[in-house]
Amino acid sequence: MNNLPSEIIVSILSRLPIRTIVSCRHVYRRWLEILSAPEFAKLHLSLSSPGLITHQFEEEDLCKLFEFEDVLELQDHDLHYNLVNEFDPRSFITSADARIVIEGSVDGFLFLRDFSTRLDSLYICNPITREYIALPQPETIVQNAYNSHYGFGISSKSGQYKVVWNNYHDSNLGTKSDECLVYTLGTGSWRNVASGGPIQSLRGSIGVLLHGNLHWLVQDSNGYHSISCFDLETEIFKPFPSPPPYPRIFPDSRSLVVSGQS
Numbered sequence: 001m002n003n004l005p006s007e008i009i010v011s012i013l014s015r016l017p018i019r020t021i022v023s024c025r026h027v028y029r030r031w032l033e034i035l036s037a038p039e040f041a042k043l044h045l046s047l048s049s050p051g052l053i054t055h056q057f058e059e060e061d062l063c064k065l066f067e068f069e070d071v072l073e074l075q076d077h078d079l080h081y082n083l084v085n086e087f088d089p090r091s092f093i094t095s096a097d098a099r100i101v102i103e104g105s106v107d108g109f110l111f112l113r114d115f116s117t118r119l120d121s122l123y124i125c126n127p128i129t130r131e132y133i134a135l136p137q138p139e140t141i142v143q144n145a146y147n148s149h150y151g152f153g154i155s156s157k158s159g160q161y162k163v164v165w166n167n168y169h170d171s172n173l174g175t176k177s178d179e180c181l182v183y184t185l186g187t188g189s190w191r192n193v194a195s196g197g198p199i200q201s202l203r204g205s206i207g208v209l210l211h212g213n214l215h216w217l218v219q220d221s222n223g224y225h226s227i228s229c230f231d232l233e234t235e236i237f238k239p240f241p242s243p244p245p246y247p248r249i250f251p252d253s254r255s256l257v258v259s260g261q262s
Contacts, residue, residue, distance in 0.1 A: 001028075010034055014043045018051075018067060018084050018128055025129070045107055052081070053110065053127060055102050061090050063102075063110070065127050087130050093123065103206055104152035106161065111152035120148070122163065124185065135163065138181050138190040151207020151214035155232040161185040162232050164207060164214055166195070182235055193235045208256045213238075217256050227256070 001009065013024060013034065021044070025032050034040055052066045066081040089100050089112055097116045104111040108128065114121040122135040151164040163183040180195040207214035207230070214230045218239075229238040 006034070010040060010043065014040065014047055017082075018048065018065075019082075022085070022128055041107070051084070051108070053102070053105065055100075057100065061088055061093075061098070061100055063087055063089060063127055085128055085130075087127060089123075089125065091130070092125075092132050092134075093121065095121070103150045104209070106152055106154050106209060109152075109161070111150070111163065113150065122150075124152075124161075124163075133185070135183055136188065136190070138165065138183075149205045149207065149216055151209070151216070151230065153207065153209040153212070153214050153232050156212025157233050160232075164230055164232075165190075166216070166228075180237075195237070205255070208258055210258050215256055 009031070013021065013031065016024070021035060025035050048067075050068050052068070054064045054066070056062045056064070064086040065084045067084045068081045090098060093100055093112070093114050095114060095116055098114045099116040100112055100114050102110055103113045103122075108126065110125045110127055112123040112125055114123075119137055123132050124135070125132040148165065148167045150166075152161070153164075154161050162185070165181045165183075167179045180193050181190045182193050183190045205216045205218065207216055209215075212232050214232060216228045216230075217225065218228045219225045226239050226241050229240065230236075231238060
């Protein structure tokens with residue numbers, strides 16, 4: 001192996017299952033350097049089979065990562081999957097009354113939110129290596145937010161990972177305002193950007209990533225619904241009407257999902 005060119009080693013390692021790659025990180029320093037490179041992560045992601053992450057938080061916080069097997073059985077439609085890894089996010093989210101939710105996932109990275117405190121604590125975690133970063137608290141964040149929603153995605157051209165925070169609130173004077181902040185991983189700070197207008201997000205609305213854009217299902221102060229689209233490359237909102245809602249007696253029961261993308 002020492003005599004093989006780096007591109008041959010990368011080609012071999014990129015075809016290994018995730019569980020084996022985790023073990024290979026501890027074998028040889030040269031392999032660790034290769035496996036830690038962003039280029040290898042993108043290559044392995046393009047060759048790996050789909051995965052699924054479950055989050056259990058009834059008795060304990062436990063995230064489990066499953067990898068699906070690429071097996072075709074026409075007579076048996078049961079799913080075939082292997083447990084790759086599991087971890088407890090409380091190993092680094094140490095608040096005594098932590099209330100942890102998954103706010104998004106991109107390229108195998110998890111965006112975790114602990115909303116047990118007055119100001120949310122935000123984390124980006126690699127469930128394979130269990131490495132994580134804690135995002136800093138925005139200096140201009142509203143202390144008593146009426147409603148906040150987040151999004152986590154990757155820009156289509158620059159390849160930068162970004163977290164978007166939207167807020168709609170009533171100020172102490174009784175007027176309504178809105179705010180939007182963007183955090184680009186690696187910069188260490190939040191930036192203010194122009195918001196998508198005076199909107200009120202629906203409860204539980206999480207940013208859905210599609211082709212480098214984050215989407216939220218939102219409503220304005222008059223109760224009209226629309227889809228708010230945020231371009232992660234240009235950092236500009238592009239709202240457009242949502243499909244006709246039904247039934248109207250349950251306005252908070254709607255949600256957005258991505259059915260597929262190429």
